[in-house]
Amino acid sequence: MTMSILNNEIDILVSNGVVLTMDSGNTQFKNGAVAINGENIVAVGSADEFLSCKTRRVIDAHGGIIMPGLVNTHTHASMTCFRGLADDLPLMTWLNEYIFPAESKLDYRKVYCGALLACAEMILSGTTCFCDMYLFEDAVACAAKDSEMRAVVGEVLYDFPSPNYGPLEKGFEYTKMLIDKWKNDSLITIAVEPHSPYLCAPELLKKASLLAEKHNLPIVIHVSETKSEVLRSQDQHGLTPVGHLANSGILSSNLLACHCVILTDEDISLLRHFDVKVSHNPESNMKLASGIAPIPELLREGICVGLGTDGCASNNNLDIFLEMDMAAKLHKVNTSNPTVMGANTVLKMCTIEGARALGLGNITGSIEPGKKADVIVLNTHKPHLTPMYNPDSHLVYSAKGSDVTTSIINGKPVMENGRLLTIDVKKAMEDVNRIAKELQSTF
């Protein structure tokens, strides 16, 4: 704890709960507190150390868990509009007969409404930061900003015309517009987001890489999601998608590679060598029957892995608690080893490692003085969280998004006692219900 804080006034003290800092030493305080001034965490420690502080506002955790807000490293937030539209279908039927036709009907307003509903769902289930790729991405940035959520957003770029910007060169213009519009924003980071090696020619990839480098921004891309993608790449380039990206010169520590389901040993070496970050999306990969990413191997190699839900048309929710439970269990059964992906490892993937994956490791993902105050509180006085021998275990194997009661993002409470403060939830639901009716009439 920064003792000097004792002499200052604290804006918000989140107190009286088990504090999981998720710092490098995994420090926990059994009855702890987090002090927030403005946007920043200024101190963390035992609750009794703060007793004599002048405090403008105390948020009482009532003996629950106080922890960093969760980070969702891969979403297409606006796909909430398509949640449950079609399931249990072969990938190409699902895409060609449902998702692509539905997406062709999208516009700025629909994308905004879908993203706002997604923000509501994410905040309600403990997520404070997400990374998004989609069309009309300025609408997603606006929805995140209006919700007061932290977000990394980028317009999807590919070789064919987009329903948003038209021809590819306009896609780069649009991305530059986003960079310019949102630069220095306290919540929104723009990323450069080529869709995938299979929808982007090497020139596009190279240009995206240069643009990201120039502005020191993350690049986000889908990589090796399915076996057929890998086979096609080998056919076309004589290289795996990761090999092809290496060859195109875009592997770097700023690159977030989403999915990474099908990887060779050589791919893993390349990811490690270039310090590429990985977003693991187990629920989507399972539901689409894409495969199981070799996450325990990536972790053994020291590669930074965050968790993501993917779009909720292939999930069908944005609850990181479910993703944690799934990730922990899937790799145990897949490797026949109950000791892999332990609770603390998984918890890191959706806090500090998730933040690092997005290039925000110095900003969020842990409770440490100097970081932005992205903090959530869980109510653990519930039958399914009783007794509590170990908070890490409960968070991964027993808790649900609905146990989160309070959320603070960038120092500002956005949810208290389960009530959203920044979004009119009823209107957000009505808007998307109306959009769903419009979409449904076209099938």
Place this chain on the structure above:
Amino acid sequence: MTMSILNNEIDILVSNGVVLTMDSGNTQFKNGAVAINGENIVAVGSADEFLSCKTRRVIDAHGGIIMPGLVNTHTHASMTCFRGLADDLPLMTWLNEYIFPAESKLDYRKVYCGALLACAEMILSGTTCFCDMYLFEDAVACAAKDSEMRAVVGEVLYDFPSPNYGPLEKGFEYTKMLIDKWKNDSLITIAVEPHSPYLCAPELLKKASLLAEKHNLPIVIHVSETKSEVLRSQDQHGLTPVGHLANSGILSSNLLACHCVILTDEDISLLRHFDVKVSHNPESNMKLASGIAPIPELLREGICVGLGTDGCASNNNLDIFLEMDMAAKLHKVNTSNPTVMGANTVLKMCTIEGARALGLGNITGSIEPGKKADVIVLNTHKPHLTPMYNPDSHLVYSAKGSDVTTSIINGKPVMENGRLLTIDVKKAMEDVNRIAKELQSTF
């Protein structure tokens, strides 16, 4: 709908929601209602058909989902006391260093308290009926009865002395006592429950089978949970566990075989031939790295499969919604086929097929006139359930136990607006917290 009901008074009308009957025709009513008199469902249909009925009480579903209560076909309810005590360990370390020592400390009171907390968790997450195997099982029956839950319970039988009844012959006496005590009970069914082929000699199995047959009761047993169990059986008997059970003459349509992770084609043929019922426990099997049961194959063979959570020390919760999501996704990725285990198939496994697995197919598991009224209501006006194209999809892929607001068991409301009516939750949590402290002091 039974039209004669219109002339009678209805005790409870659950109305104004999408009714999923889960009957053999998968009948759904978009704006439907369920009429309950005494313990029984007397009619189901469109809400407007009931407008002129005299109704003592209306439960308004507010446009949510009305469906049969969920069935959990395999639990060790009292293991709530050990929830999160130890995780991410090799199976034998987990059992020998944590679970067995903790279980040796159990007594009637602890088992009752653990089971009561489990009942609270299960009702809160939509389960109305569960099947349990444990020690001091009369305590579990009493906890279920006090909670007014439907349950199939049986004392575990094995070749070595039990902390409850002592030597095996007393185990049969104890089971007979249970049969006698609970016969004709409206909620509790006693089962005969030999632990497993590896802990029960053929004589025990045979005796258990005869006892069950005599009283026409279910037999519940763990079968083929791990590869090492199968190898040991082949070593010892020259047969797989299923083959050995067939040889011992205990395979029958009254037998519920829990887990069935490692099965040969011959095993599957035997299960089909004898109409054996199967309890699928994906989360526990994944967490303990036991393997993936070949459920799509069993279903193709027409074998009745229900879902179960197993004890919550290896899960770590009793929420059937999470089990559904896991089951649907796990088999898709395991078979590389996104069309297996569709939402409706999975939904059946925890309603009508789960009820059939327990021999209660005529009593519960669907909303049909003449069945006992085990009915739940979900609130779907939430961001993560918006929009709703297809209720089946939402229940499996998007909903959580915490979306259940109302539960009626055997015609009696046991939860309304998320508030338990039959259990003092605060006390139930305090009791188990105290037990956890006692247990923890012994490690």
